[in-house]
Amino acid sequence: MLVSDVMTREVETVPPEASLQQAAMAMEAIGVGSLPVCDGRRLVGTLTDRDIVVRGVATGRSPVEMLVRDCMTEDIVWAFADEDAEAVLARMRTLQVRRLAVVDRDRHLVGIVSLGDIATEPRAADLREVGEAVAEISEPSRPQK
Template structure:
């Protein structure tokens, strides 16, 4: 069954409202040294946006980063895991949904963490190249 997600997730995920600007979201990512944030709508998870989404779906498509809402470039993924889900559950859900990150939400649907493919690699295959890269100190 594997470890519980609560033991491998990154707690206290950064969240932004879906109407936050692409530019403001990019600044939050920079300031927090992270590559993704959870998008919220009316207190509920409505998606995830990554640094790649900001570039490929935002800038490359001609969105004005000061005006475009981040929700317009986010990956719509309202799939949340419970903290007591197993790592096997996370792997299965990532495969089925073709995503690399999943929010972890409490029973009321509030985000309490985020789990990434790299987190799972460190837990399940610590000798892999992905685990080594994920565990390395960022080079910024």
């Protein structure tokens, strides 16, 4: 089973020149905590609600004037649409992430794949690692003593 068989295709994105306020409003409107950052169709990074707070609000600069490019994470991991879903699941488990952007071979964003996408796919019964990955990634962090 390929990632393209299970991914979500309609993905809201934000351009790097958008303001942090615009990005936060888009996140709120669709109920998500992160957005892929695309220059046209090309994936160039990701922006999370945490990025907005830690890299944006904490600086004291205005979220109206500060741009997504100032706070986004550029060094991100993605999956190719034609990759095997089981291999991508293993990568997600190793990286401890619940979702990955999906790109074509030109690095154009074509979707998002999440643990939920894989776990709810009827053919995912063949993916023996789904339960283990969900459990491992969902393990709560504990404060160090």
